Amino acid sequence: MPDSTSLFHPVITLPDDVRAERYARLVGLDAIKTRLRKEAAVLADPSTLTTWAAKNHPKVKLDDHSITLLSDRAPLLLFAGDVGSGKSALAESFGCDLAVRMGLEVELWRLKLSTRGSGHVGEMTSLISSAFEEVRSEAKLGRNYSTGKVTKITIMVVDEADALAQSRESTQMHHEDRAGVDAFLAEIDSLAGSGTPLLVVMCTNRLAALDPAVKRRAAAIFEFGRPNDEQRRQVITTAFKNYDLPADTIDKLVIATGAQGPHCYGFTYSDLTQRLVPSAILAAYPDGAITADLLLTVAAELGPTTAFDDQASE
Ligand SMILES: Nc1ncnc2c1ncn2[C@@H]1O[C@H](COP(=O)(O)OP(=O)(O)OP(=O)(O)O)[C@@H](O)[C@H]1O
Ligand SMILES: [Mg+2]
Missing domain, CATH: 3.40.50.300 (P-loop containing nucleotide triphosphate hydrolases)
Structure with a gap:
């Protein structure tokens, strides 16, 4: 027992x-x-x-x-x-x-x-x-x-x-x-x-x-499911709300984290909160500020997590 x-x-x-x-x-x-x-x-x-x-x-x-x-x-x-x-x-x-x-x-x-x-x-x-x-x-x-x-x-x-x-x-x-x-x-x-x-x-x-x-x-x-454009925008703006990022930087990041690759899927919620945000901060720390270029580079490097293939597990 x-x-x-x-x-x-x-x-x-x-x-x-x-x-x-x-x-x-x-x-x-x-x-x-x-x-x-x-x-x-x-x-x-x-x-x-x-x-x-x-x-x-x-x-x-x-x-x-x-x-x-x-x-x-x-x-x-x-x-x-x-x-x-x-x-x-x-x-x-x-x-x-x-x-x-x-x-x-x-x-x-x-x-x-x-x-x-x-x-x-x-x-x-x-x-x-x-x-x-x-x-x-x-x-x-x-x-x-x-x-x-x-x-x-x-x-x-x-x-x-x-x-x-x-x-x-x-x-x-x-x-x-x-x-x-x-x-x-x-x-x-x-x-x-x-x-x-x-x-x-x-x-x-x-x-x-x-x-x-x-x-x-x-x-x-x-x-x-995965977040749509509006939902990714909400997660990103909430995370960076005190960073004074220009609106067009947020727009670009929403697109950069959207559907991509041969399977056409975007970032998951946790890709944004547990990978993108921490990685972006650490990329800028300790000497620089977070910029649009830095965010887009980090997003491109990370890419979305592979979708869980429901069918493959049957
Ligand atoms: N809908 C959401 N809104 C905002 N943040 C979210 C959302 N979903 C997940 N997250 C972020 O992702 C993190 C991980 O989420 P969670 O552990 O609930 O995922 P899960 O669906 O249980 O995934 P898994 O199948 O891998 O166990 C959360 O702590 C949170 O930071
Ligand atoms: Mg879980």
């Missing part, structure tokens, strides 16, 4: 200022944020629908068939898409928004998949069941079962979930991992309609390679 306390990174209680700011800084995700906010609220606490129903459809009560169709879904949210597009950043920060809007505490539990082990018989399965057991017993405390009131929502993040949720049909898949997918599905099923205020968020680069049974269970699948 794995040591249960080592299955998760340290638990974080939200809201906190650092994550609230990270959430606010995520560009181009407004539609995802809006849908996520609704899904999370309704899945974690279906009684939030009663207030809406009372106002708009007074005959509809919490046990109405239409409401159970929503609340009986598995509380599984899938974040899928390109590298460096904000999946992990959003998974680890949307709880702030949820906590503030719902006026309650949110606990963030991040599963350590590095403890996946060496594939010994039963290891993956027992890791999954221990992890769910630990998080579920804590999450249950978030609902007062005599009044039904939710006081705390728990979010379990399964990041880099590709190996865990890879299709069981994949020929390269180790039989131990296949058993792990089955165990995961059983845990997710047991949460559906259970009333435990627990959300499971799974992040993956490979939507196509994900087990169809995992995809089918997800209450919502959110797809993340």
Whole structure:
């Protein structure tokens, strides 16, 4: 049996200022944020629908068939898409928004998949069941079962979930991992309609390679992509807002980081924040200022990260 306390990174209680700011800084995700906010609220606490129903459809009560169709879904949210597009950043920060809007505490539990082990018989399965057991017993405390009131929502993040949720049909898949997918599905099923205020968020680069049974269970699948011109402009101007760069320099940089090469893709969000901005500053430091020429040279040298080829992993 794995040591249960080592299955998760340290638990974080939200809201906190650092994550609230990270959430606010995520560009181009407004539609995802809006849908996520609704899904999370309704899945974690279906009684939030009663207030809406009372106002708009007074005959509809919490046990109405239409409401159970929503609340009986598995509380599984899938974040899928390109590298460096904000999946992990959003998974680890949307709880702030949820906590503030719902006026309650949110606990963030991040599963350590590095403890996946060496594939010994039963290891993956027992890791999954221990992890769910630990998080579920804590999450249950978030609902007062005599009044039904939710006081705390728990979010379990399964990041880099590709190996865990890879299709069981994949020929390269180790039989131990296949058993792990089955165990995961059983845990997710047991949460559906259970009333435990627990959300499971799974992040993956490979939507196509994900087990169809995992995809089918997800209450919502959110797809993340590369930034368009406007979104790159926003990231660049935010990063360099105190540098007094001329407007045409920003324009050129937006173009230089756009679609290029034989595959026609542009920079990812993380190409801009974690490669371009630091490299540009270091290229100028310690003797010079950041100029348009310097920025364009750095952008040309770096180029966009290769797109994650979803099809190749099938
Ligand atoms: N939508 C965004 N707006 C602003 N910055 C972003 C956005 N998405 C990503 N970033 C920047 O890129 C960094 C990496 O993002 P993140 O770790 O969330 O990517 P990811 O989608 O999980 O990628 P991977 O698939 O490689 O795990 C963030 O810390 C942030 O600086
Ligand atoms: Mg990530």
